[in-house]
Amino acid sequence: MLRSGFGLKRERQGKEKSQAWNWVFLVVNFSCLFFNSFPAGAAPGVLGVVKTQDNANQWEGITTRLGLSGVAYCVVDLQQVRQAADLAGTQVLFLPNVETLSAVQVQAIQEWMGKGGRAIATGPLGTLSQANVRSQLRSLFGAYWGFGLQSPSTLAPAPAKNQGWVQQNGLAGTAQGGVIIPAGLTSQTAAVWKSVENPPAVVTTDRSVFLGWRWGVDTASSPNLDSAWLRASLNRYGGVRTAKNAPTNAPQQCSSPAGTTAAATPRPPNGQPNSTNSVSPGTAADRTPAASRTQSGTPILFPPAPATQAADVNADGLVAPPGLEVKPSSQLITSGQATAMRQELEALIGRFESAMLTANATNKVGTANGNNSSTQTKLIAQTSSRSNQESALKTARTGLQKFLQLVDQKDYSAARQQWLQARRTLWDNYPTDRPQGQSEIRAMWLDRGTIVSAGSEQKLAKIFDRLAASGFNTVFFETVNAGYPIYPSRVAQIQNPLVRGWDPLASAVKLAHERGMELHAWVWIFAVGNQRHNTLVKLPKEYPGPVLDLHPTWAGYDNRGRLFHLGSGKTFLDPANPEVRRYLIQMLGEIATNYQVDGIQFDYIRYPFQDPRAGYAFGYGTAARQQFQQLHGVDPAKISPKDRNLWQKWTQFRTNAINSFVADASKSLRALKPNLIVSAAVFPFPETERLQKLQQHWEVWAQRGDVDLLVPMTYALDTNKLQSLAQPLLTQALLGSTLVLPSIRLLNLPDVVAIDQIQALRNFPASGYALFAAENLNENLQGIFRRTQGREIKSSTEPLPYRQPFLAAATRYAALQKEWDFLLETNQFGIKEPALSEWRKQSEALSNTLNQLAANPSANNLAKAKISLQAFKFQFNQWMKQEGIEQPYQVQVWDNRLATLERLLRYGERGIKN
Helix, strand or coil: CCCCCCCCCCCCCCCCHHHHHHHHHHHHHHHHHHHHHCCCCCCCECEEEEECCCCHHHHHHHHHHHHHHCECEEEEEHHHCCCHHHHCCCCEEEEECCCCCCHHHHHHHHHHHHCCCEEEEECCCCCCCCHHHHHHHHHHHCEEEEEECCCCEEEEECCCCCCHHHCCCCCCEEECEEEEEECCCCCEEEEEECCCCCCEEEEEECCEEEECECCCCCCCCCHHHHHHHHHHHHHHCCCECECCCCCCCCCEECCCCCCCHHHHCCCCHHHCCCCCCCCCCCCCHHHCCHHHCCCCCCCCCCCCCCHHHHHCECCCCCECCCCCCCCCCCCCCCHHHHHHHHHHHHHHHHHHHHHHHHHHHHCCCCCCCCCCHHHHHHHHHHHHHHHHHHHHHHHHHHHHHHHHHHHHCCCHHHHHHHHHHHHHHHHHCCCCCCCCCCCCEEEEEECHHHHHHHCCHHHHHHHHHHHHHCCCCEEEEEEEECCEECCCCCCCCCCCHHHCCCCHHHHHHHHHHHCCCEEEEEEECCEEEEHHHHHHCCCCCCCCCHHHHHCHHHECCECCCCCCCCCCCEEEECCCCHHHHHHHHHHHHHHHHHCCCCEEEEECCCCCCCEHHHCECECCCHHHHHHHHHHHCCCHHHCCCCCHHHHHHHHHHHHHHHHHHHHHHHHHHHHHCCCCEEEEEECCCCHHHHHHHCCCCHHHHHHHCCCCEEEECCCCCCHHHHHHHHHHHHHCCCCCCCEECCEEECCCCCHHHHHHHHHHHHCCCCCEEEEECHHHCCHHHHHHHHHHCCCCCCCCCCCCCCCCHHHHHHHHHHHHHHHHHHHHHCCCCCCCCCHHHHHHHHHHHHHHHHHHHHHCCCHHHHHHHHHHHHHHHHHHHHHCHHHHHHCHHHHHHHHHHHHHHHHHHHHHHHHHHC
């Protein structure tokens, strides 16, 4: 996996006890500063209530409840907030259902809170903001809105030992809300939802309260419940002034106290910080928490986010296609932007509808057996959920049409609101309530940090229980990291010191197999040192790692003779060195021989990142330089990219070193264990760029059959970007019989977007998906997986595509037939007679040949299945002509799933030939 300067963090927060205690002391000190400036027993202050376009339609309900609460308040116009001075007239800031904030606004709130201000937020805070803003809010409030619940749930305040302020009457009740995910060292759960696993409903920090429902909305909660929670939250901060004429008190606009320095501080143009007071990014001051900076009257402002951060982020806080940046509502929506926004919303509607169709076809309402109360309750819930999803789909389609109309009318502000609302409606109602089963690879990387934190087989078993219950059938278990094996090895000799005393690999194999899962050893190949890991095991920063410490002549260097790769802080072996290759193949053989692993995954099967155009290259090990000079008569350290011919030869030399190692290692492993699945974690960059920067030519490995699975790291913060990365890999015909398993990175990815990305991959010609990593699998996402792909038994008969490709093809086609049958039964299918009869005949014939092949894998049955599938595909577009006009996205999905069947048959042919 990518763990270099490109931002994929592998280290778990707080692994080092001393670091954790340092943070605890910092938090305690900062808390003292906060409460000294605004102590709990302070005189009642002013409540500032934020009003914005997000809650304008809810404002009547919000003000009614404020009146019922009996508190004096003033109104904060969010559009006017540019610096902390704009909030100086209030001591508690209330943000009811505010979903869109700018970087400047959050920076102002952050500074204001650092000077003693306290905040209360409700609903999906910041979910429609830019990515960097959402990250700031998560840090500021110590939590974030995870996912909306499907139905109203009961609020249960936490026990008194945790937070005594919630032990009062009126705080228990029923509300329609969402899960709040704690994300800070001082975050505490103040209330939970009484549902599966009791997820958090209210989360607090020393300076914030986050309520997990839309406050002031009748369909979300009652006025009494809302006002009770507001009063309790305010009392936690020492209270605010009581309204003189509650509940009809008239609010005023909040303003800075007269005569304060903050109020007198001139505002820089366009909301930018004063040059004399701003803090440059990356300086020591910028990393110092706001509360520890000067407490003088002059505010210290954070610099605005760089333009490069905001330019490619859409209104969800997700990366947007170029030209789709959400600009201020007064600005023009160009024709290109309107087209991109239309396409993005159409694609989301398509994925939503496709997920709903699969759920409906898999769980036909009214077909459950039995008349017991639990069955009836399930049927009622399914019917209600299906109705909500259909309504959401209809609303989104209407919103799309209104968006286009408003763009034509040049009402750009209303057009954007329609577009955002349509997206939000789909996110809030995404089909996550019912199983959506098909035979697929569902893989999870189980990272070293999570393994180390487990510390024993008993605790590791709980992790495997979670993964099995969530429906994962394949685990990539981090076995060799930074040169350290996680098991006691005779080849590598130095076991990872963080796991000495037990053998996590042996435990993992046992635990996975007991639960019907496969265990693949995930091995760092050429990266053998890591400065971050040195810190964890209390070694000097410049320690090269255990392998190079014993064998310094095996090292690779950059073009300036430096051992550590710039940016990533890792050391790499020289792939051209024969001793290196023997060592690695021996270690891989040891794993395959001594443990009943089902597969081995090559990671870091490449050179480190380089940019030859910027004068940075890698791979200048002693063996590589000697071999290249023997071949071409020149030391590669003396050539540059300007020498195009020689540089291309040097690039090809290094690429061949990787290619030949993959071939040798694969051949050796399969000789030891013929059924071993060999996979490789690779980058999805275009081929030319990848060869120049990484020398990773995985097309060659796939064509030769060296690997069974390619696992491209198609990590993206939004589904559009994921699709743009994955589609070229899944549609090219140059990968032979190798299966492609795109992957999703969970870190900082909203749960509903993770589910949407999985749906996108299911709609592509992919055999499944992989998630990075187990450390980011939160309880809410786990609950979604349990409902949609989980299984209740310890073993499963579900065929794995890479293990039983023919049976997987048959079961996947059966799932496809269920969708067609559902549409036929509900009169939603576009095929009419006489084409319908011919389609049914051919569909059944294909089903029969696939089932025969699955039952009796032979060359003859394989040939019949291929012919039947090709014949069906040949006529498919003609049969679906009318359906394609009405539902083009879904027809493309079906065509992709037929293409997946072709890939499975090609992959299975390996076993027939061998």
